[in-house]
Amino acid sequence: MSETGMKKKYKLVYDRANCIGAGSCVSVHPERWVMNAQDDKADLINATKDEKGEWMVEFTLDELESFKLAAEVCPVNVIHIYDLETGEKVI
Numbered sequence: 001m002s003e004t005g006m007k008k009k010y011k012l013v014y015d016r017a018n019c020i021g022a023g024s025c026v027s028v029h030p031e032r033w034v035m036n037a038q039d040d041k042a043d044l045i046n047a048t049k050d051e052k053g054e055w056m057v058e059f060t061l062d063e064l065e066s067f068k069l070a071a072e073v074c075p076v077n078v079i080h081i082y083d084l085e086t087g088e089k090v091i
């Protein structure tokens with residue numbers, strides 16, 4: 001794979017506080033989402049939390065479709081994706 005293909009090109013922002021625990025993200029993308037039995041919200045695997053309490057992770061093109069799908073199926077739209085180069089919102 002080319003170097004550009006491996007570059008972290010996207011950023012996912014997850015507003016976990018507003019997750020209602022529907023579990024749709026986990027069903028479509030279990031590699032990166034898991035339900036937390038303690039508060040019944042989804043955890044984003046390998047993410048970091050920012051000062052606003054939002055979780056984020058940067059990822060490469062190969063994960064874009066799966067993360068996009070998770071964002072699409074979330075009933076409360078708390079998952080968003082941004083292009084790191086242009087700053088544009090992907091979803």
Ligand code: SF4
Binds near residue numbers: 041
């Ligand atoms: S799909 Fe949305 S509301 Fe449902 S668990 Fe995932 S983040 Fe939470």
